[in-house]
Amino acid sequence: MTQQPHSTGTTGDSTVLEAEVTTATADTETTAAKEIVGRSPARMAFLRLRRDRASVVALTVALLFVLAAVLSPVLSGIEGWGPATPDLHGIDPDKGNFPIGAFGGISGSHWLGIEPGTGYDVFSRLVYGLRTSLMVALIAALLSTLLGVVVGLASGYFGGKVDAALNWVMNIMLAFPQLLFIIALTPVLTSAFSTNAHGGTSETLQLGSIIVIIALFAWAYTARLVRGQVLSLREREFVDAARIMGAGWKHMLFKQLLPNLWAPILISFALAVPTNIATEAALSYLGVGVVPPNPDLGSMLDAATQYYLYDPTYMVVPGVALLLVVLSLNLLGDGVRDALDPRANRA
Amino acid sequence: MSTTKSIPAQQSGEKSTSGENLLEVEDLQVHFPIRQGIVFQRQIGAVRAVDGVSFQVKPGESLGLVGESGCGKSTTGRAVTRLLEPTGGTVRFDGEDITHKKVASMRAARQNLQMIFQDPYSSLNPRHTVGTIIETPMKLNGINPEQGHKKRAQELLEIVGLNPEHYNRYPNEFSGGQRQRIGIARALALKPKLIVADEPVSALDVSIQAQVVNLLQDLQREFGLAFLFIAHDLAVVRHFSERVAVMYLGKIVEIADRETLYSRPQHPYTHALLSAVPEVDPDGADNRERIRLTGDVPSPINPPSGCRFRTRCWKAQDICASEEPPLVQLIGSADGHQAACHFPEVKQVVAPEEIPAAPASAAE
Numbered sequence: 001m002t003q004q005p006h007s008t009g010t011t012g013d014s015t016v017l018e019a020e021v022t023t024a025t026a027d028t029e030t031t032a033a034k035e036i037v038g039r040s041p042a043r044m045a046f047l048r049l050r051r052d053r054a055s056v057v058a059l060t061v062a063l064l065f066v067l068a069a070v071l072s073p074v075l076s077g078i079e080g081w082g083p084a085t086p087d088l089h090g091i092d093p094d095k096g097n098f099p100i101g102a103f104g105g106i107s108g109s110h111w112l113g114i115e116p117g118t119g120y121d122v123f124s125r126l127v128y129g130l131r132t133s134l135m136v137a138l139i140a141a142l143l144s145t146l147l148g149v150v151v152g153l154a155s156g157y158f159g160g161k162v163d164a165a166l167n168w169v170m171n172i173m174l175a176f177p178q179l180l181f182i183i184a185l186t187p188v189l190t191s192a193f194s195t196n197a198h199g200g201t202s203e204t205l206q207l208g209s210i211i212v213i214i215a216l217f218a219w220a221y222t223a224r225l226v227r228g229q230v231l232s233l234r235e236r237e238f239v240d241a242a243r244i245m246g247a248g249w250k251h252m253l254f255k256q257l258l259p260n261l262w263a264p265i266l267i268s269f270a271l272a273v274p275t276n277i278a279t280e281a282a283l284s285y286l287g288v289g290v291v292p293p294n295p296d297l298g299s300m301l302d303a304a305t306q307y308y309l310y311d312p313t314y315m316v317v318p319g320v321a322l323l324l325v326v327l328s329l330n331l332l333g334d335g336v337r338d339a340l341d342p343r344a345n346r347a
Numbered sequence: 348m349s350t351t352k353s354i355p356a357q358q359s360g361e362k363s364t365s366g367e368n369l370l371e372v373e374d375l376q377v378h379f380p381i382r383q384g385i386v387f388q389r390q391i392g393a394v395r396a397v398d399g400v401s402f403q404v405k406p407g408e409s410l411g412l413v414g415e416s417g418c419g420k421s422t423t424g425r426a427v428t429r430l431l432e433p434t435g436g437t438v439r440f441d442g443e444d445i446t447h448k449k450v451a452s453m454r455a456a457r458q459n460l461q462m463i464f465q466d467p468y469s470s471l472n473p474r475h476t477v478g479t480i481i482e483t484p485m486k487l488n489g490i491n492p493e494q495g496h497k498k499r500a501q502e503l504l505e506i507v508g509l510n511p512e513h514y515n516r517y518p519n520e521f522s523g524g525q526r527q528r529i530g531i532a533r534a535l536a537l538k539p540k541l542i543v544a545d546e547p548v549s550a551l552d553v554s555i556q557a558q559v560v561n562l563l564q565d566l567q568r569e570f571g572l573a574f575l576f577i578a579h580d581l582a583v584v585r586h587f588s589e590r591v592a593v594m595y596l597g598k599i600v601e602i603a604d605r606e607t608l609y610s611r612p613q614h615p616y617t618h619a620l621l622s623a624v625p626e627v628d629p630d631g632a633d634n635r636e637r638i639r640l641t642g643d644v645p646s647p648i649n650p651p652s653g654c655r656f657r658t659r660c661w662k663a664q665d666i667c668a669s670e671e672p673p674l675v676q677l678i679g680s681a682d683g684h685q686a687a688c689h690f691p692e693v694k695q696v697v698a699p700e701e702i703p704a705a706p707a708s709a710a711e
Contacts, residue, residue, distance in 0.1 A: 237465070237469045238469065238470050240430050240462075240464065241470055241471075241530070244428055244430065244457065245457070245484040245533075246488055247487055255483075259474035259475070260473065260474050262474075
């Protein structure tokens with residue numbers, strides 16, 4: 001009587017065992033399949049980014065703007081108006097040179113209307129302005145990230161006096177009243193470097209000085225971030241392990257530490273771009289950035305303040321464009337951060 | 348006792364001992380300065396983490412270094428591998444004085460002196476594949492094995508019991524024990540003579556601990572490796588090390604071969620330490636005396652005068668406060684059995700079993 005339940009018990013166990021064995025083999029098969037895929041951390045981050053819907057939308061919008069900026073000559077060619085060719089028949093000289101037609105003169109030939117006063121095509125100026133903004137923002141972000149990474153790595157890794165000196169510089173940069181300083185510095189730099197032989201201003205040099213100024217005030221944030229990361233990474237045992245193997249400082253910085261810093265660097269770069277766009281637009285709005293007749297979103301907004309009561313479209317167009325660019329790039333930056341650091345702030 | 352005095356003495360001794368000892372540590376001191384002040388920092392004291400430690404390791408021998416947390420055993424290991432700069436004393440490896448050598452000028456010693464780390468989760472670079480991790484030491488030291496780096500790395504993976512096909516995987520795909528095996532493979536890549544193992548198993552599960560310890564033991568036999576095995580687990584050390592040194596507050600209080608130390612310990616601190624080892628022995632449970640130490644370990648910033656253990660020692664007398672007991676061999680004790688105590692006493696604390704301790708034997 002005692003034996004019977006016992007025996008059924010064992011048969012039951014054996015079937016369970018068999019089931020476990022089959023699931024086990026299934027597991028090994030799936031791990032074998034995964035092995036072929038061989039996911040690196042970067043690949044996993046990309047997959048996570050692709051799953052996030054907001055990031056995908058933001059990426060699409062941002063890419064559209066970038067495409068518009070890159071293809072600005074082509075697009076304005078298709079539309080038929082250059083950024084500096086006035087359509088004198090589109091504005092009404094009797095009514096203060098305001099565009100003829102509703103919504104700022106939006107029509108089949110002027111897709112986003114006509115600029116009041118000058119008669120320039122708004123769409124053409126918008127895409128050219130985007131090109132300027134994105135170029136300035138990207139180059140400034142690249143420069144500030146590069147400088148920030150170098151300074152941050154050196155500061156965090158070498159420590160001691162090097163760290164103290166670099167930290168001092170960083171603190172000063174961070175403590176500066178940035179906007180005031182930029183407003184004061186820009187005309188000086190522009191007149192010092194961008195005056196060409198004929199006494200006029202060269203556009204490239206003017207843009208160059210704006211880029212340098214923006215980068216100059218942004219690198220300290222990246223440097224701080226990288227320094228902090230290096231300080232915490234330096235305590236990890238793999239750094240000691242590399243030292244015991246006989247690694248020099250170059251190997252340590254670029255082979256051991258830098259690969260672990262790509263995530264924060266990429267995030268800070270991704271978030272620096274929209275900030276720089278906004279800064280550049282603000283500078284141009286304040287009249288110390290890109291100056292007319294060169295097309296720019298900020299200076300368009302500045303010009304629109306004179307007309308917004310009678311021609312609000314002219315203000316809405318660059319305003320919305322700026323908002324969309326900055327918003328999409330910011331959302332993309334957030335998405336990149338979530339993808340690279342899945343443990344951070346995810347409920 | 349100045350360093351200038353002791354250096355010629357060691358150089359004369361070099362010829363006779365260098366052939367015998369792989370590692371010679373003489374009066375090693377590692378002090379960490381304590382600084383105060385905002386702009387002008389001045390030193391107001393020092394944490395004397397390691398304060399006059401001497402020991403030798405012969406080729407192929409494993410020396411265990413035990414002691415409670417904060418006694419300076421890890422610091423000793425790090426000073427030996429030159430991760431930390433010794434404040435005083437000398438470290439000689441393979442006949443070469445490496446006490447104050449820079450990384451670049453001690454390539455040869457570096458190759459022969461490797462380390463296994465405590466935390467397998469932070470000792471492997473998360474952004475490197477297993478292959479890169481194991482190949483890096485070879486590439487850094489300009490070693491080009493005839494079969495190529497990849498083949499050699501896969502060989503090493505096989506030696507430590509991992510699948511060589513996992514060459515392209517990242518550390519996050521492995522368990523703690525497997526990661527520790529990767530760390531061991533990395534240390535073996537340079538074919539070292541001595542491995543400093545800094546608590547190599549204390550971060551692992553008990554069952555995994557045994558596997559890793561047994562792997563280390565196999566490797567020791569196979570390649571004739573010498574080990575400086577740092578641990579706080581007395582059972583693991585008993586299983587692994589032929590000789591054992593007990594540290595307390597930056598000093599070695601007793602050093603002896605395994606059987607002697609566990610069966611006939613002399614120093615009261617060793618007695619206390621051994622009596623704390625849990626033992627599965629129902630018969631002996633009644634007559635086993637458990638020594639409970641009172642108080643805390645004194646601060647290494649301001650260690651007690653004389654014998655450092657006197658503040659917690661039940662035998663302490665006036666002499667213990669005034670005179671520091673030297674680490675000497677007692678008359679009649681086993682060869683190489685040294686203890687630093689004014690009132691040493693041979694005492695059997697744990698059962699004199701010849702079988703290795705519990706966790707290790709469980710896995711076999």
